[in-house]
Amino acid sequence: MPPFILKRSNKGSLLIFQYHRTKTRNVCSSQLVPNFLDSNQNHEVLGSGLSSILKKSMKNRSGSFCTLANSSLLRLQNLYFLHLNPKGGIFAREFGTQAAVELCTSDGLTVDGIVGSKWMIVVESESDWKSHAAAIAQSIQVIKKRLQWKKLMARLDLLSAELNKPNLWNDPVHASKISREHGSLMGKMKEVKAFEQELLEHIDMIKLAREENDTELESESMKALLRMRRDSKDKELEALLAGEHDSCSCYIEVQAGAGGTESMDWAAMVMQMYKTWARRHGYGVTVMDEMPGEIAGIKRATIKVDGEYAFGYAKAEVGVHRLVRISPFDSGKRRHTSFAAVAVIPILGDGSTHVQINESDLRVERFRAGGAGGQHVNTTESAVRIVHIPTGVTATCQNERSQHQNKASAMAVLQSRLDQLEMARQAQMNAQHTQSLTEISWGNQIRTYVLHPYRMVKDLRTNYEVSDPDSVLEGDLDGFILNYLSSSLDKDEGER
Known part of the structure; x- marks a missing residue:
């Protein structure tokens, strides 16, 4: 009825x-x-x-x-x-109040039912509500897959049980961590449920409008479905960045490989590529440390990329980048192969660090900053290098005007590096491996940039390639990043 x-x-x-x-x-x-x-x-x-x-x-x-x-x-x-x-x-x-309850239309049609019906999906310009609904339903399934929906719901149940314990706030740090994670997962769940519910609501309204011959109501719901269809692609993208630290800012480190000046020049090109990419996305870019090469390029450099989901995107770049070109430093105009290693470290922020640093474990070294010189640079020992004695991890900063500022920046880099080591150790203990935590080694090539004898950039992990290397070196990395993130999730899903 x-x-x-x-x-x-x-x-x-x-x-x-x-x-x-x-x-x-x-x-x-x-x-x-x-x-x-x-x-x-x-x-x-x-x-x-x-x-x-x-x-x-x-x-x-x-x-x-x-x-x-x-x-x-x-x-x-x-x-x-x-x-x-x-x-x-x-x-x-009431629909949507209970996450475990499957949402449906008034006649029992669900998102899975829409996908199972195999309604034909045509271009957006066609005024076909079934086509729009089928496209949106498919996107919802993709979003749930990427969010690992069943695991998310199970984790949410565990966190809810934990929050209901009367003695939870006896440990404020642990309680705060549980509360933040619960809020984050609850937000993701509610957003997907609301989108799913909106789809089913408009399907019901279109059916009702047609029964009552209400063209205005039908047109309103058709426009809403079209808007949802367009929005669904953005939501699919957002679901790619559902990792624990994906929303964080990050440090990007580039280090030249063996090969002298040629590799140092390549490392500088890679670092410039990431600076341009970050600025295109509206992220703040700060040079934390840079060691220039003797003739050209850099031996290593670290930049801080500030912005939402900076780490979620940049983690796809971890690994070794290989360049093939005619060397501008070779008078014989021979073809050379160069390597540069890239590391990406999340900035976890206050209260989220894994490692507590004791002052007694640090060795602070002060030296004169390198660079082109000037009224202040190279005249005082303002540059700072901090060594964490138990692990041997170091962090250097020489780009601030005062020794105090350089020390604070170096400490922030050191904290992030130690946190990354701790996350890697825990991941190894749990037999969980993520690309962002893999060891950077010279055999771990992820991408090849060929400028001669032909022109191409190819990602060896996904086989995604483009024939315009200049655009890539100018920061157009989104195709590589999104293809890698998508394929990684699909691979993880297939292995479960």
Whole structure:
């Protein structure tokens, strides 16, 4: 039997509802007067000159069902479905309040059902609601796959149980960590559920509009589906960056390989490529450390990339980058092969570090900064190198004006490097390996840049390639990054 459907229009001034024996009616929201608020379920019951509310019964919270008199309207967030009870009441079900409950339309159609129906997907310009719905449903499945939906829900249940423990806040640091993770996962779950619910709502509204020959309502929902179809691609991209530290800023380190001046020049080209890429994305770029080569290029350099999801994108660049070209430093114009290693380290931020650094474990060395000189540079021992004695990890900074600023910056780099080592150690212990934590070695080539005898850049992990190396060296890395992130998730899914 057709349900009651009640939904606020996009303009916000109308509520639209239907009863199976009457035609669609529009009711001004200003005429709706709250008559009842159920404190247990937080459901607001509204009426507009309708008969008095008679609440027959209420089922348990997990079911989110209640029985009301025929003339009652129950407002459940934005959309709610009222089904006629054979005994005279109306059942109202709220969608999306329980994550475990599968969302569906009023006639039981789910996202999986839409995909299983294999509706033909045509271009966006075609006014076909089934095509739009099928494209959106496929995107929702991709998003859930990338978020590892079942694991996410299981983890959410564990964190919820942990948060309900009465002694949780006896350890504020642990409690804060649990609370942040729970909030992050809950936000991801709610966002996907809301998108899924919106799709099913508009399908119901289109069916209702066609039954009632309401072209305005149908057009409104068609436009909404088209907008959702376009937005779904952005949401698929966001789902690629669902790792624990993907939202962090990061350090990008580049080090020249064997090969002298040729490799140092290549390392400088790689570092410039990342600076340009970062600025294209609106990230802040700060040079933390740079050791120039004797003739050209750099021996090594570290930059800080500030911005949301900087690490999530940049982690795809970890590894060895290989260049093949006619050397500008070879008078014989011979072809040379050069290597540069790239490391990416997340900046975890306050309260998220894994390693506590003791001052007694540090050796601080001060020296004169290198560079082109000037009124201040090279005149005082403002550059700082900090050595973590137990691990041998070092961090250097010489680009700030004062020794105090250089020491603070070097400490931040050192903290991130030690955190990365600790994450790598834990990952090894748990037999979990991620590309962003793999050991950087000269046999671990991820990408080849060929400038002679032909022109091509090819990623050896995904086989993605482009024939315009100049655009890549000018920072156009998104194709390589997104292909790698997508293939990594697909590979992980296949191995589970």
